[in-house]
Amino acid sequence: MDFKHLRTFQTAAQTLNFSETAEMLGYVQSAVTAHIRSLESELEVRLFDRNGRGVRLTYEGQQLLDYADRLFALRDEAEQAIKRGKDITGNITIAGYESLLTYRLPQILKRFVDAYPQVRLNVVPLAVKQLKTQVLNAQIDIAFTMEQSTHVNGLEQLRLRCEEVNVIAAPSHPLAKKKCVTANDLVNETLLFTEPGCSYRALFEHNLMKAGVFDKPKLEFVSVEPIKACVKMGMGIAALSRVSTERDIAQGRLAKLDWQGDDLSVNLHMVWNSKRWLSPAVKAFLDVTQSFYDGSELV
Incomplete structure (x- = not known):
């Protein structure tokens, strides 16, 4: 027409x-x-x-x-x-877990850059424990976190989506074919953990402590990618976000265990300083992200 x-x-x-x-x-x-x-x-x-x-x-x-x-x-x-x-210009500093920056952020960044080409973005991977502190201290503008919803004075949180967590092993591992895997099945396994402060790690640890297997041999990593590499080599069992493991599982490089313990899911949040003036660029980024995740809600 x-x-x-x-x-x-x-x-x-x-x-x-x-x-x-x-x-x-x-x-x-x-x-x-x-x-x-x-x-x-x-x-x-x-x-x-x-x-x-x-x-x-x-x-x-x-x-x-x-x-x-x-x-x-x-x-x-x-x-x-x-x-x-x-017309909107300025700088925005965004931080998050490495896995979130790798697997969740790129699509949002693409949409934002297309709409606001004059805004400069600085994307920084940070340790879990530093994220909210740096938002409160105005060192970063926006943080992306994966955790259960908790209120922190001075912070505004927008729940974007639920993030499922997979318990994984090498495809050749005996537990890969077992139905109904529980924490008790991990008594003799080496466990590979994400960094302290990671919300789904805490949930996984809680399951293990209830079964009395928390004192078993473990390895600890800051990054998700080395954990996946070690699991592929048969070095142990890990709990990682579904978004960071689904491709390797689909391609047969990792196996998702039939985990029957407590639910390890957490929420993806976008966090910013509620007491700080928000520039037009930051407001625009918040709007773009909220529209990308239709159904998001303030918590």
Whole structure:
């Protein structure tokens, strides 16, 4: 459908006068008539009833006018949003766990950079225990965390989604084929842990302590990738976020155990300083992220 023809129709529907429409749009009257007839031919309906006293909209014409008004309003809104995006400048420092920055953030960054090309982004991987402290100290603008919802004075948290956690082993490991794996099955296993302060590590440890296996041999890592590499080599069992392991599981490089212990799922949050002035760039990033995760909620 030609937008030029649609604009002619919209104006004619508002004025109900083809001569006035032609004058307003800078056309000759025959051009207005041609645009209307083109639309009627394309849609196979009559848009106007014509009589000696003038014209009036048909039922189909009124329907098309409603859509035309919405289409042009949406087009104007899009143009204004893009122009605003070009006008917003500044710097934003974003931090998070390495796995979140790797597996969750890129799509959000792409959407934001497309909308706000003049904003400079600084993305920093940080240890779990540093994230909220640095937000409170205004060292970073926005942090992404995976944890159970907790309130911290001075921080605003937006829950974005639930993050499932997989208990994993090498595909050749005997537990890979076992049904109903519990903490008791890990009594003689070497355990590979993420860094202290990691929320799903704490949940995993709690399961192990209840079964009396927490004092078993363990390895501790700051990064998720070395854990996965060690698990693939058969060095032990680990609990990691689903998003960081699903590709390796699908490709047969890791095995997801049939974990029947307590649920290890946590929430993905976006966190910022509630007492600090938010720049237009930071506000825009918060809006883009919230719209990306439809259904997110403040906690």
